[in-house]
Structure formats: structure tokens, C-alpha cells
Amino acid sequence: MEAIVTLAAQRTDDPVLATAREQVLERGVGLDEAQVLQVLRLGDDRLPELLALAHEVRMRWCGPEVEVEGIVSLKTGGCPEDCHFCSQSGRFPTPVRSAWLDIPGLVEAARQTAATGATEFCIVAAVRGPDARLLSQVRDGIEAIKAAGIEIQIACSLGMLTQEQVDELVAMGVHRYNHNLETARSHFPNVVTTHTWEERWETLRMVRDAGMEVCCGGIVGMGETIEQRAEFAVQLAALDPHEVPLNFLIPQPGTPYESYPVVEGKDALRTVAAFRLAMPRTMLRFAGGRELTLGDLGAERGMLGGVNAIIVGNYLTNLGRPAQQDLDMLADLKMPIKALSDTL
Template sequence: MHGPGILDTLVDKALRREVPTREEALAVLRTEDDDILDVVAAASRVRRRYFGLRVKLNFLVNLKSGLCPEDCGYCSQRLGSQADVLKYTWLKPEEAAKAAAAGVAAGAKRVCLVASGRGPTDRDIHRVADTISAIREESPGVEICACLGLLSQGQAARLCDAGADAYNHNLNTAGERYADICTTHTYEDRVETVGQARDAGLSPCSGLIAGMGETDEDLVDVALSLRALDPDSVPVNFLMPFEGTPLAREWTLTPQRCLRILAMVRFVCPDVEVRVGGGREIHLRGMQPLALHIANSVFLGDYLTSEGQPGAADLEMIRDAGFRVEGVDEVTMPDHRDDVVTPRKRGAGTALPPNA
């Protein structure tokens, strides 16, 4: 452990909503594997203060898949990607509403509407507005978050008027190394889109991706940048190295490393919804339940172009770990995965470790 009492110091600061120093945040990432339960226990004190035993479930609906003109190195839908993922144009509003309803029936409090591409056209905004209306009719009361890429002036306000509650646009990594993972847009473009969403009255959602070859300093810098943006929710994703993408050989994460990253983010953003995003199943593996003691939000079931843990297993894990689904007394999840996924090819694009 780096310095006696560093975890107590971090907890005390978090409970006062104070920002840790860069050195304090780095110390979390540099703890030993033998100390991981101490790190989880400390972060859990903060998580329970602000969120109790609640776990918020989020469900993804992939409105448009593949054929993106951007070159983000981590993405299976990127320009030039050879990843075996299904490519399709916009889902019809009723198709998206049906998919969303399956997630809501399983306990999801928020539906995330995601579309590949640099950003939406005005026609796309109209499409999404129709989809939001269809979801509202099918599943009244559900939170709706849009994730459509970079926004142009006025588009965030139109989404807000259409009934969207939130907008997601991740910073992904530290500003100084953003050009290492993407050259077709900038870090500043992403920060501007988060600001537009906030200014329009949408709840800002912005997070990061770990496991792309970044340093400890990069992870702390992006976490501190997120704190400065003051989002309402921070998704922490773990790279899924898809075959056919530039980062296909980046298998550096361990379960303990993932838990340390989640804990560091919790200390930096103590009272914000911290969400375990993509990659938790393949990197946390059997230690997934420990992540619930740090994060208070997870994605239910599948992701954009890869399969997640079966939804029934997610719910069982939450119950067995002593937590409860936020806003729902009792939920069920069909074992048959086709009941709770958006239309795509089964197994397509799944990231597998080398020699798997």
C-alpha cells in the first residue's frame, strides 16, 4: 500500500465531496493485488453513502450498426474495421421500442439509444425523436439516453424537446493521448458535445475506456477531466479487443486492475453514478460481484456488437451480492437471449483472448 492511511484519506475526502490530488488517485492504481479487498472495501464505503445497496440497470438498443466513418482504434464499427459484426441501417421506431421494452421488463431503468457514425444529421434527429415517442408509448416512465456521436448546434435541444433525458458521449482517454486512438475528430470535439448536452438540459453522461495501452497517469487525468465536466453518470468501459481492429492484441487488464480503476473513479467522482460498462465479463470474470461494491450501475445483457453475460445471470449476481435493482421490487429475465437483444447476428464480433 502506498503510504499508511491513504485509503482512509480518500474515503474522508470522498464523503466530503472533495477532489483527491493526482498523487492520491495514482496511489489507488498502484496498490498491490494483495490489497485489493482493502481497496474495494474503502470504495464501498463511499458507494454506500451515496447509493446504498441500489444497482441501476441500463439497457442498450443499437439503432444503427457498423460502417462508421471515424477511425477510433478501439471500435469494431470503425472505418476499415475487419471485425465480424452485423451492419444495418436505422431500426424502425417500433423495432427499437420492442427491444427497449424487453430490457425494461427485465428491470432496466434506463434505455440507451446508440447509433454508429460521426454524428447525427437533422434527419437522424427526427428519426430518433420518432423512436423516443415509440418507446414512451411502449414503456412509459423509462429514462432515455441518446448516444449519437458529435452534436451540431441545436441538436441537443431538439433531442431534449423530443423527450430524451440524457446524452452520452465519452471522453474515453486523456486529452494528451487522444490522437493516439483517433485522428478523425478531437478530444475537444467530445468535450464540446458534452457541454452542448448539458446546456440543452440533458443529463450529461461521459466516461472512459481502460485497457488501450494507457498509463496510470492517463487514467487519472481522464478521471479528473470527467470530474471537471461534472457528469451525472460515468461509464467505465474495459477494452474488448476485437479481431480486425488496431487494438486486437491489447490484453493487459486483470480483474484486480479493473477493480482498482473503478475504485479510483469512485474516489474522484464519489456521488456520481459510476457504471460498469463493456468488457466487465471478459476482464473481471469471477470477480464481477466485487465491482458492485464500487459501482452502482451496470449494463444489462448485451452490448453494441458483442454478447454480454446472460441477463438472468446478471440479476442473480446482483441478488447474491446483497444488492437490489433500483426502482424494481422483483424482475425476471428470460434465459433465451434473443428475447432481450437488438437484432444482430448471434456471436458476431465477440472479443476473445489470444489462443481462446
């Protein structure tokens, strides 16, 4: 790890990295699609320099703080959509069965999340979009969390929204809304057929216009080409999201992607760094699949390669590593956890 940090102060003779240093680090201008593709094509011998530059960009344009978040599934399984990566789709023979979390369970999950030092708690539901029952339960859950005196910001991820539903969430005090584009626009029809990339984009537009923070990312390793990874990075950059969660595919039993290979660690780190160089000021969050793809030490390398946010604990239907391990890692790296907003 020290080698990566030390390299951050060194100039490079690689023209791709030299351009990125001047454009992104010095001027704060993200790389365009062609430039991101060049970064993704860098050899493994350049990976330490690339990670070092991405870390320096993160420190300059975002600062040293790390946002810690926990997530919980309010409604699990039985989703009518056919997202090929998802074990919660009711269209595939996966082991996941439909279930609802009651309000006391939701409050306890929020309490445990806040106890880790996290400032963000995301309520997630496996649905195409929320119906009246789901929105009512979200409202009751938020009110119960506040009544319990739990100081934490509430985010939601409830699928595609109408304008009326966006307005309802704003009135509930939802701080941030997550709705992932998942992959490049050109690759999306190979991943989902029951709705379009454009429908997701429209939800994100309404969320942003309503004043909620936009959280939007995706999954790496779903059969996309390296060119499509570059395409995806700049499409996210054009959205100007507050946060980008980066997931790496966990091949789920019963889904069409159950036999897909796991992304190699070096490719995952190269992708993280490339996305940082495309979005120098955006919160870049380690999300699902990092343990499988990178192993226990991979998180540390990623935190020194452009990442400045992390999900602790479990990922809906997949286990993460214990939250304390990540908190200990941040302490070892001397990366302060972002404080709770004074406006909460």
C-alpha cells in the same frame, strides 16, 4: 465477498488509504490526480481494503440503489471515424457490417429492457454525429415507445452534436446523453485521429447546459499509462457527469487494437475503486468488457468496490451475460434496483 464488506469498517495503516478515508468518505471530496495515481499504485495486498473503502464511499454518498440500463444499436457499423478500439469503424476490416434497426425492432428492444426492471434505455448509433434521417428515426422511435406504453427513460448516444441537435433531443424528451471522452486528453490522439478530445468536450458542455443528464466515461486498456488513467479520472470529475460508464477493452478483430492484452482483473478492480474515490457522488456503471476482464465473479466484487450501475444484456456488437444473471446477483447482494423516476 463478506471479507470485503467486513474490511469496510476497519481502519487502515496505509497512509494513502487513510487520507482517502478522511477526505473522500468523511468529507465527500474526491481525490486529485496525484492522489488517484497513488491509489492506482497500491499493491495487490491492499486491494481488499481499497475495494472496501470504495464500497463504503459509494454507500455513504450514493446509497444502496443500483441503476439498471439496457442499450440497443439503431445504426450499426459504417462509422467514418477511426476510433482504434471500435469494430464499427468503416475504416477497418472488421466483421461488422452497416445495418439499421427498424422502429418495431426498437420498440421490442425497449419492451424487453423494461421487463428486466431497467429504468434506462439507451439508443445508440455508430456515427460521427446525427444527420436529419437519424434524428427523424430517433424521434419516431421515442414516440413509438411512448405510444406502446413502455415506462422507461430514454437516453441517446449519437456522436457529436450541434446546438440545434441538442435542442431537438431535449424537445424529444431525451433524459440523458452519452458521449464518452474515451481516455485521457493526453492519450486521445493515439486512439482517434479523425476528431479531437476537445470536440467531444464541447458536445458534453452543450448537453449539460441544455439540462440533459451527462453520461461520459471511457475504455481502460488502450495502451494508456497508469499516470494517464489518473489524468482521465480527474478530467471526468471536472466534467461533473451524472454517470460514468467504465469499459474495459475488448480487442476487436480487424481493429488496430486486436492484439492488445486484456486488462488484468486486479488492475480493473483497482481502477474501478480509484475512479469511485475521484468521483464519490457520481453514478459509476459497469459497461463493456467486464465479463472478459473480471469473469463471472468479477461483477460481484466490483459491485462491492464502488460500482452502483450496470448495463444488462449485450453491448452493441459484443455479447454480455444473460440479464437474469446480473439481476440475480443484485438480489443476492441485497442491492435494490433504482425505481423509475416519478417524473417520467
